[in-house]
Amino acid sequence: MEYTVQKLAQLAGVSTRTLRYYDEIGLLEPARKNSAGYRIYGGKEIDKLQQILFYRELGLDLDNIKNIVNDPAFDGPAALRSHRKKLLERRRQLDLLINNVETTISAAEGESKMADNEKFEGFKQKLIDDNEQHYGKEIREKYGDDTVDKSNAKMLNMSSEKYEEFRRLEQEVRDTLAEACEMGDPAGELGQKTAALHKEWLSFTWPAYSKEAHAGLAQMYVDDERFAAYYDKACAGAAQFLRDAIVIYTAVEPDSVYGK
Amino acid sequence: MEYTVQKLAQLAGVSTRTLRYYDEIGLLEPARKNSAGYRIYGGKEIDKLQQILFYRELGLDLDNIKNIVNDPAFDGPAALRSHRKKLLERRRQLDLLINNVETTISAAEGESKMADNEKFEGFKQKLIDDNEQHYGKEIREKYGDDTVDKSNAKMLNMSSEKYEEFRRLEQEVRDTLAEACEMGDPAGELGQKTAALHKEWLSFTWPAYSKEAHAGLAQMYVDDERFAAYYDKACAGAAQFLRDAIVIYTAVEPDSVYGK
DNA sequence: GCTTGACCTTGACGTTGCGTAAAGGTGTAA
DNA sequence: TTACACCTTTACGCAACGTCAAGGTCAAGC
Numbered sequence: 001m002e003y004t005v006q007k008l009a010q011l012a013g014v015s016t017r018t019l020r021y022y023d024e025i026g027l028l029e030p031a032r033k034n035s036a037g038y039r040i041y042g043g044k045e046i047d048k049l050q051q052i053l054f055y056r057e058l059g060l061d062l063d064n065i066k067n068i069v070n071d072p073a074f075d076g077p078a079a080l081r082s083h084r085k086k087l088l089e090r091r092r093q094l095d096l097l098i099n100n101v102e103t104t105i106s107a108a109e110g111e112s113k114m115a116d117n118e119k120f121e122g123f124k125q126k127l128i129d130d131n132e133q134h135y136g137k138e139i140r141e142k143y144g145d146d147t148v149d150k151s152n153a154k155m156l157n158m159s160s161e162k163y164e165e166f167r168r169l170e171q172e173v174r175d176t177l178a179e180a181c182e183m184g185d186p187a188g189e190l191g192q193k194t195a196a197l198h199k200e201w202l203s204f205t206w207p208a209y210s211k212e213a214h215a216g217l218a219q220m221y222v223d224d225e226r227f228a229a230y231y232d233k234a235c236a237g238a239a240q241f242l243r244d245a246i247v248i249y250t251a252v253e254p255d256s257v258y259g260k
Numbered sequence: 261m262e263y264t265v266q267k268l269a270q271l272a273g274v275s276t277r278t279l280r281y282y283d284e285i286g287l288l289e290p291a292r293k294n295s296a297g298y299r300i301y302g303g304k305e306i307d308k309l310q311q312i313l314f315y316r317e318l319g320l321d322l323d324n325i326k327n328i329v330n331d332p333a334f335d336g337p338a339a340l341r342s343h344r345k346k347l348l349e350r351r352r353q354l355d356l357l358i359n360n361v362e363t364t365i366s367a368a369e370g371e372s373k374m375a376d377n378e379k380f381e382g383f384k385q386k387l388i389d390d391n392e393q394h395y396g397k398e399i400r401e402k403y404g405d406d407t408v409d410k411s412n413a414k415m416l417n418m419s420s421e422k423y424e425e426f427r428r429l430e431q432e433v434r435d436t437l438a439e440a441c442e443m444g445d446p447a448g449e450l451g452q453k454t455a456a457l458h459k460e461w462l463s464f465t466w467p468a469y470s471k472e473a474h475a476g477l478a479q480m481y482v483d484d485e486r487f488a489a490y491y492d493k494a495c496a497g498a499a500q501f502l503r504d505a506i507v508i509y510t511a512v513e514p515d516s517v518y519g520k
Numbered sequence: 521g522c523t524t525g526a527c528c529t530t531g532a533c534g535t536t537g538c539g540t541a542a543a544g545g546t547g548t549a550a
Numbered sequence: 551t552t553a554c555a556c557c558t559t560t561a562c563g564c565a566a567c568g569t570c571a572a573g574g575t576c577a578a579g580c
Contacts, residue, residue, distance in 0.1 A: 001376060006556065012380045015460045017538060020558090025537095036546050038557055043376075048381045050364065057357065057383070062537070077368040091354050094347060097317065101344045104310065108337040116261060116303075119310045120272045123317070160548090280529090280568060290529065296575050298528055321565070462558090 002031070012049055027066045028052060047076065054083040058090070096122035155164045169201045174231075177242055181235035186244035194242065195249030211250035218246035262291070263301045271405045272309055278326060282444070287326045311336065314343040318350070356382030437502055440493035446504035454502065455509030471510035477508035 003086040005016045022028040024040060028049055030039035041049075068074065070186055100121045107114040176197055180190035199214060221231060221239045229237040283299060288309055290299035291367040308329055315325040320355075328334065348445045368372040373375045419484045436457055440450035459474060481491060491499040 004557075011377055013383045016540080016557095017540085021538060036557070037559090038546080046376050046379060053380070053383045054361065070285065077365060080361055080368060081366045084358065084365065085355060086368055087358045087361060091351065091358065096352060098344065098347045098351065101340055101347060103337050105337060105340045105344065108340060116306050119306060120313070123273045123313045125301075172505075275568080276528095277569085297530095299573080323565090418551095452554060454544075478526070 001043065003046075005039050005041075008041050008045075008049070011046075012053065014049075014053075022052070022062075025062065025066065025238065026070070027062055051076065051079055054080075054087075058086050093122055108256050169197065171199045173201055177231065177238055178235050179244070181238045181241045184241075186241055191241070191245040192249055195245040198242070198246065199249070215247050215250045218243040261303065263306075264298050265301075268301050268305075268309070271306075272296045272313065274309075282312070282322075285322060286330070287322055288310075307336065307473065310388065311339055314340075314347075318343065318346050353382055387451065429457065433457045433461055437498055438495050441498045446501055448506050451501070452509055453503040455505045458502070458506060459509070475504075475507050475510045478503040 003011065005019050009016045009019055019028070028045060031042040031045055032040050033159060034040055041157070051069050052065055056062075057070065060068075068079075100119070103112065103114060104119060106112045173194060176190060176194045180186075180188065180194045183190055185191055198218075202214065202217075222243045231242060235241070263271065265279050269276045269279055279288065279299070279301075285291060288305060290302050291302040291305055294300055312325055315328065316322075320328075328339075360379070361373065363374060364379060366372045418465050433454060436450060436454045440446075440448065441455045445449055445451055459476075462474065462477075482503045491502060495501070
């Protein structure tokens, strides 16, 4: 079955402008153009558009979507299974919002009290995205989605005070890292202190700590330019230094240094 | 409890830029500014931001949100109840998407076949919005949400061919209206034909027809500039003419003119 | 008191993903 | 042939911020 622009737009519930724009940016090109120059879409494009709409619904920007669906190694069925998982997550977030509004209604009717931070349960998607950015999909692939998902859920429940502490600890990690990095000894006292502070910082969002995950995250800081740039502001080579300190820290945890 | 920009941003999961932007456009102004010019937000602003975020989540543009929440007659608890209803609708749409992806997975695994239009179930929010625009909240308030909700659901199941017929019928209404309007007699043969065609057009989206609803919709065409402008393109005063024709049609349906 | 870093302000430019409109060509039924 | 629905490309504009720069303020530490 073939479709021109309007037919496909109606079928999919998008605008004709959207389809032309998607063609323009190379996201969804028609199967062919007829002699009049009309775009003609077929079954392959139908399936591709469906994938695009799922990704769009899940919040990915079009450039990312383009990279994914145009990859020769793109696996349709696997992507669908991923969509399903993510849609179920979205449903959970929506449930949080529904619960929030119901709680707020009760509070408005004087049946309960509500803390300020509770009023925004379910809205903190940005925090989740930041967290996702922090941990990235490498960690997901290596240690499974559960780790990150639980981390997200935990973050959502963090109070304002805790969040402040979390940020202060992050600062302390950075400060100590800068100092230790200048001294240049990852195995030294300050290097190991940095690693321990980093572990403590992780405890705010990780449901369970493991040395492997800690070391993996540190490695990612080196491999990923975003993190390298973030840490290297403190001291040149700081990301690599932190990785070294954490690798040492996780290999032989010096109980005697900090006590447990 | 008071918050500066960053504190509130963290609490609510939005950016500081968002809060400043909301102040700038008059959507959410701080309680006051301190001597340094810092924005200071309090409990009232907390509650208002929560409402804003609910409306935002439900897809309203900021200008609309501003009009709503800044209205002196704004009723917080009533708005919350409305949010709840709409969030439940959103959840149903999400369920459609989840069902869609599961069906697509089955089809990909060869367990079932899937029609092209089925692949987009749940994505047609734009069609729903258009339909909402058509019927508007006046109809909702007058005849209850069920009428419109069922209409939306019905539209979602419309096939491509049916949709095309729907649009052709809409065109025919407009053509006949133009002709009848020129003749200037709402009770005349062409006026009544227009009303009948209009009724037939409604049958595509209304689960059940009632004369009262039909007349009410026609009245809304006159009262609402958007619709008046749409119809008056065919002939000056066409919206009013159509209203008159429909009022007559629904009061005394001339069976002998068209047969039933 | 000075320094430093976190946080604040305003102003401004840019981005993404389209919506809208204009000008002109194509397809098809009457 | 005509009229209307649909197609094309081009282009401008917009909403809702993200990002950055320049400069002021706050508070803890030395």
